[in-house]
Amino acid sequence: MSFRLPATLVAFALLASCATAPHPSAPPASDGQVAPAAAVPAANDNLNAVAWSQTAIEHDLIYLQTYRDAESQLLGALHDSHWDALGKADRIAPLGHLKPAVILDIDETALDNSPYQARLVKSGGEFNEADWAAWCKEGQARALPGAVEFTRFAASHGIAVIYISNRAKDLDQATVANLSKAGFPVSGPEAFLGLGTILEGCDQVGSEKGCRRQLVGQHYRVLMQFGDQLGDFIDVNANTPAGRRAAVADYLPWIGTRWFVLPNPTYGSWEPALFNNDWSAPREQRRQQKIDALRYQ
Numbered sequence: 054m055s056f057r058l059p060a061t062l063v064a065f066a067l068l069a070s071c072a073t074a075p076h077p078s079a080p081p082a083s084d085g086q087v088a089p090a091a092a093v094p095a096a097n098d099n100l101n102a103v104a105w106s107q108t109a110i111e112h113d114l115i116y117l118q119t120y121r122d123a124e125s126q127l128l129g130a131l132h133d134s135h136w137d138a139l140g141k142a143d144r145i146a147p148l149g150h151l152k153p154a155v156i157l158d159i160d161e162t163a164l165d166n167s168p169y170q171a172r173l174v175k176s177g178g179e180f181n182e183a184d185w186a187a188w189c190k191e192g193q194a195r196a197l198p199g200a201v202e203f204t205r206f207a208a209s210h211g212i213a214v215i216y217i218s219n220r221a222k223d224l225d226q227a228t229v230a231n232l233s234k235a236g237f238p239v240s241g242p243e244a245f246l247g248l249g250t251i252l253e254g255c256d257q258v259g260s261e262k263g264c265r266r267q268l269v270g271q272h273y274r275v276l277m278q279f280g281d282q283l284g285d286f287i288d289v290n291a292n293t294p295a296g297r298r299a300a301v302a303d304y305l306p307w308i309g310t311r312w313f314v315l316p317n318p319t320y321g322s323w324e325p326a327l328f329n330n331d332w333s334a335p336r337e338q339r340r341q342q343k344i345d346a347l348r349y350q
C-alpha cells in the first residue's frame with residue numbers, strides 16, 4: 054500500500070461508516086417519506102474497482118500477459134551485460150560484473166490484497182494501518198496470476214528475486230511467510246526490503262523507494278522491475294497527474310521491456326494526486342475533487 058491516513062481521519066472514517074443517514078440518492082417511499090437507510094446500499098467508490106479486480110477474467114489475463122511477456126524477454130536481458138532497468142537516479146554503482154536480479158513490488162504486483170479492499174467496501178471504512186497490518190499478518194494473500202511462474206523461472210536461471218515493498222519492515226516475517234506460502238521464491242529475509250530499510254548516505258523522501266533501488270543496484274544488475282505504482286519504478290517528486298506523466302516521460306521506451314506496469318484501480322498514489330494529496334480533507338470533499346477531475350468530453 055502506498056498511502057497512509059492520520060488517526061483523526063481514521064476516527065472520521067469509522068464515524069462515517071456508522072452513520073445511518075440515507076444516501077442522498079435514496080428514492081422517496083410511496084407515501085412520500087424518505088426510504089429507510091437500510092434499504093439503500095451505502096455509496097462506495099471502490100466497489101466496481103474491487104469487484105473487477107476480484108472477478109473479471111480480464112484482470113487475470115492482464116497479469117498473465119504481462120508476466121509471460123516479461124519471461125519471454127528475460128534471458129535476452131540476462132545475456133546482454135549492458136542491460137539494466139534502474140532509472141538514472143537509482144543507478145549509482147557501476148554495472149561492472151554485478152549479479153543479475155529482478156525487482157518486484159509486492160502488493161497488487163505479486164500478492165493480491167483485494168480481500169482487504171473488499172472488507173473496506175463492506176464496512177464503508179477507509180484504509181488504516183492497524184487493519185492493514187492485521188490483514189498482512191493473516192498471511193492469506195494469494196499470488197497474482199503469472200507472478201509465481203515468472204519469479205520461479207527467473208530464480209531457476211540464477212537471477213535473484215528482490216521484493217521492494219512499502220509494507221513496514223516489522224511485517225517482514227509475515228510477508229516473507231505469505232510469499233513463500235503462495236509459491237514465490239524467497240532467498241532469505243534480505244530479499245524483502247520494506248519501509249524502514251536504510252541506505253547510509255541516501256535521504257529517503259517519504260515512502261519513495263529510490264534509496265532501496267540504489268541499495269539493490271550496489272549488488273545487482275537489475276534486469277526488470279515490476280509494479281502497480283509509478284513509484285515502484287521511479288521517485289515521483291510532484292504527485293499531480295501532470296507531474297506523474299512528466300516523471301516517466303523519458304522512460305516510455307522501457308515500458309514492456311525493462312519496466313512492467315500492472316493495473317490497480319483500487320488504490321494508489323494516482324488517487325491523492327486528484328485532491329492535492331490532502332488525506333486530511335473530509336471524505337466527501339476528496340470525492341468531489343475526484344469528480345471534478347473527470348473529463349466529460
Ligand SMILES: [Mg+2]
Pocket residue numbers: 054158159160161162280281282
Ligand atoms: Mg503495489
